Amino acid sequence: MEENQQQEGLPIPSIFKNTDTGAPLDKCIDCEYPVLEGDRYYMIEKVFKKYPELDKTEVLFEYAICSNCYEKMKDAMSQESMQNLSMYMMENTDFQKLQDRIEEKPDDPEHWLSHCLIKGTAQDEMKEYQMGACFKGDKLVTNFMPPFMVGELAMEEMNALLSKETKDEMDGFMDDHFGIPPELRKDLILI
DSSP states (O other), rough: HHHHHHOEEEOOOGSSOTTTTTTTBBBBTTTOOBBBTTSSSSEEEEEEEEEEEGGGEEEEEEEEEEEEHHHHHHTTHHHHHHHHHHHHHHOOHHHHHHHHHHHHHHHHHHTTSSTTTTTTOGGOOOSEEEEEEEEEEEEEEEESSSEEEHHHHHHHHHHSSHHHHHHHHHHHHHHTOOOOOOHHHOOOOOH
16 A cells, blocks of 8 residues: 555645645646646745744745746756756765655655755754645655755755856746745745
8 A cells, every 4th residue: 555655646745735725735836837637747845934032933935836837947047056056966965864754754744854855954953944845736746856855054055056147047036926035035945
């Protein structure tokens, strides 16, 4: 049964649902493709900020993006940025620790996201972090990209590797869809 579950995928974890409604994100942020009904893969990304003094965690933004729009977004990144990020990920990502967490609790994606994929920092020790995962229809798919969580330190390091051209492109995406002020998005990376 577990093998069959992996092939079909797990239900969308609550952490990847709409923060306000608890319902699944159902449209691509860019082209409004109905991701739950369609046959395209799609990504969901969420960015969190903690306010320890208030004992509160806020979602700064969340979105679903279909595979077609995701590819267009990636194609808009400069060659320099793509090479820098690829090298950084290959040299710094600890896929074995993620694999260990998956094997520990194969039906609990939120457990998989308990530590930064790059730095290994526990989620409860971070002030900012972002999560992402790949889906098809109403299922989480892990066959070519596992869910990930990246913390503030890794985001800062990756941001430093981006060309001005790529940063401008990401700023345009953020302006178009979220209206987030530059001071709040300075280290955000659209993965």
